[in-house]
Amino acid sequence: MRSPIRNEIKIEEERRANKLFIFLFFVSVILYDVYRFIISPLIDPDTTMILLNESKALIPLMIIYAIEFSLIPISRWYSKRQQPFATKYLFFVVFMTTALVTEIFRYIGTDEMYASGSPVELFFVLFSPLFVNKRFYITVVAGITGKYAIMGFLTMSPIVVFPILILLLFSGITFIILNRFQSYLNTIVKSYEQAAHNEKLAFIGRIATGVTHEIKNPLTSLKGFVQLQELEQTYNPKYSKIMLQELERLTIIVNDLMVIGKPQSINLKPISLTNCLEYVVSLLQQEAENKQITIYTNFPEEQVQIMGEDVRLKQVFLNLVKNAMEAMPDGGEIRLKLVNDGDWTTIHIMDRGVGIAEEGIPHLDQAFYTTKENGTGLGLMVSYKIVEDHHGKIDVHSEVNHGTTFSISFPILSHSLDNTVVNLASYQGNKEHTL
Incomplete structure (x- = not known):
């Protein structure tokens, strides 16, 4: 059975990690979109400014942002129900689903060469240690690798091999960091549990001493009067x-x-x-x-x-x-x-x-x-x-x-x-x- 102390620590740490994760997630998404839709067209004259020239592109972008921002109140609801662990999976699944659907509509049926590799995907990989959770790490690596494999199959493009290799490289580094985090956290939790156990034993000892001290006084009086009656050999x-x-x-x-x-x-x-x-x-x-x-x-x-x-x-x-x-x-x-x-x-x-x-x-x-x-x-x-x-x-x-x-x-x-x-x-x- 898992220790209540350990559970309490994990829930509180998960809530803190979620706050940082959500903040960095939106920073990454917004900065990436600003770069690819605004800064990149200004730097490279050959790049079309999609948001100005193709107003229809705004509609799916706005829908995606609406979906992603709606995850914030949902994650708060999970946190209040003592289930903050679902937040990271919720954000990852929604992002990867919208990214896959968007890329399918963009590339399937066209002659455009498949080229993808969002830094937001690397964000999920690199920040997996934030949650000290190997299951989430495996989910992220498998999910992103699977997306590239699906797009490579649908577009018949061998170029997906390169981002997959980069992903595996970063995943290896992340896995080492994750193991170090887990080892560090387990050491802290064990020390905390040992300290709590020692404090409990000390508390029991002090209670026992206190009970002995408080009961000793009337027992001493009783002993004294019993001895007096024995000495007088009469009922008083x-x-x-x-x-x-x-x-x-x-x-x-x-x-x-x-x-x-x-x-x-x-x-x-x-x-x-x-x-x-x-x-x-x-x-x-x-x-x-x-x-x-x-x-x-x-x-x-x-x-x-x-x-x-x-x-x-x-x-x-x-x-x-x-x-x-x-x-x-x-x-x-x-x-x-x-x-x-x-x-x-x-x-x-x-x-x-x-x-x-x-x-x-x-x-x-x-x-x-x-x-x-x-x-x-x-x-x-x-x-x-x-x-x-x-x-x-x-x-x-x-x-x-x-x-x-x-x-x-x-x-x-x-x-x-x-x-x-x-x-x-x-x-x-x-x-x-x-x-």
């Missing part, structure tokens, strides 16, 4: 609740990683943003202490609610707080602040870590972009996607060696409570809301 409802939430987060992580190739659906309903943040802090508190990091919180006394999906938002805050912790390998402090600002509820996550270079900030929402040595570039991409699905936005302010502030904003609940539950389905960037 608090541990079980957290473990169930982490299992649910594992499912959400896997689903969110599928945003790369599959649309996602979420259910928005009133949730406590305060509880989400407190859960994240409690989950990461021990790890922060081990890294000599202090987490400070500044939340309003009353519960702050938004329209959202609890587990997904926890994943966002976990990603951002863990990133802040990783940005401070020597310890430090992280501050979480929750404020209502006009029509928005905003969570500020501030650290005093290594910071992010200004030119890197616009790329944080891109897959596989990371500023960390062992990062995967998936955590922030997923976080941005989740916030976007919640009608929110993320602003980043950072200064290298001074710290970073992530500000995650969501519409306040009063602007979202017209519907108790909103089913949000996202497909190729378009969202549908089912009330």
